[in-house]
Amino acid sequence: MMNELYTPRKHQAEIEARLARFSVLVCHRRFGKTALSINRLIRAARETHRPDWRGAYIAPLYKQAKTVVWDELKKYCGLGRDDCTVKFHETELRADFENGARIRLFGAENPDSLRGIYLDGVIFDEVAQMPHKVWSQVIRPALSDRRGWAVFIGTPQGKNALYKLWEEGRRDPDWFTAMYRASETGIIEAEELAAAGREMSPEEFEQEFECSFTAAIRGAYFGNLMGEAEKAGRITDVAPDPSLPVHTAWDLGMSDSTSIWFVQARPGGTFAVIDYYEACGEGLDHYAKVLDEKGYKYGAHIAPHDIRVRELGTGKSRLEIARGLGIRFDIAPNIPVQDGINAVRSILPSCWFDATQCGPGIESLRHYRRAFNERMNDFGSRPVHDWTSHAVDAFRYFAVGFRRPGGPRPMKSVNDYDPFGRRHERR
Structure with a gap:
């Protein structure tokens, strides 16, 4: 059931077609992660056959969930329309659907407050700002008996929970992982990206728009070069x-x-x-x-x-x-x-x-x-x-x-072609 209030962009539609039980999405700023994720929850709530279906949207802070997500959730549920049957509970940041399903917003700043609940679907927003244990110790067990699903979304901020999940997901064939850089999606106009590049430090730009996990390491000698190697497939x-x-x-x-x-x-x-x-x-x-x-x-x-x-x-x-x-x-x-x-x-x-x-x-x-x-x-x-x-x-x-036989070590840049016969492409 497609929400008529939400029209996915090209890349959002691609994600929706490929989501697995566990999915990690590393996306540049202004990609549309929040809209994508909220509508994933709403669609699951409306389509479920379980009268006690429970979904959660977890932001780093409860205040962030209320400020950034709550109004978006109400909008995409159709608040203000004559045909809206969803009931909203402001004090609990909870949306109750006509079929008995519920979506509730949480903050990750107090992981223990999330214990004891069960979940069928969960969105983790800005995972880089959360302790990894919120997933591994609290939410993962809450999904087990329901065979629930999880989507992790965010923009890199060094190597932390998001990076750990990204690496784990890439190694697991049952997970879906995808990275969307601003230079590749075309969502942000080239002129605007160029302006942002002039006004931000190279490290900030690489992190926020090019999804670099290494650019944000303060004082890193080789961070940018290793980021370029990864981006180039080396x-x-x-x-x-x-x-x-x-x-x-x-x-x-x-x-x-x-x-x-x-x-x-x-x-x-x-x-x-x-x-x-x-x-x-x-x-x-x-x-x-x-x-x-x-x-x-x-x-x-x-x-x-x-x-x-x-x-x-x-x-x-x-x-x-x-x-x-x-x-x-x-x-x-x-x-x-x-x-x-x-x-x-x-x-x-x-x-x-x-x-x-x-x-x-x-x-x-x-x-x-x-x-x-x-x-x-x-x-x-x-x-x-x-x-x-x-x-x-x-x-x-x-x-x-090191010196190559017969001459000094060359200082050349890598060729555009792949000279190594790689065994397979990584996702």
């Missing part, structure tokens, strides 16, 4: 080419993590980053075994300059120990960290990443950042040393230490 499935050597780049920790990237230099100046490995508290013999088990045909192994330092216990350097295990390292030049960061920036546009095998390393590249000094209201000059550091340091050593 974070995907990248199969190893058995005819080419696999080069490795290492950050060697002592008591903390050791990180290893596995990279193939492909024709045309591109790099296929096919694998990543990280472990903590292991000796070099462990990593030699990992290399053997992966079974690649290896080329250069690149290590930081401090691999030459002799250990007090053995009197040997890790360079010598590695050689005894059959790993012959090339030493990356000892240059300032900022120069290494710039080298990473120069090769990232030429890199294709396997999204599955390199997942933790990709996240490190996205989140590597400068510290922000709240008192000075400015960023520091050095990167934060945290969980991202080892993976990025290893990638930095590759950027400054």
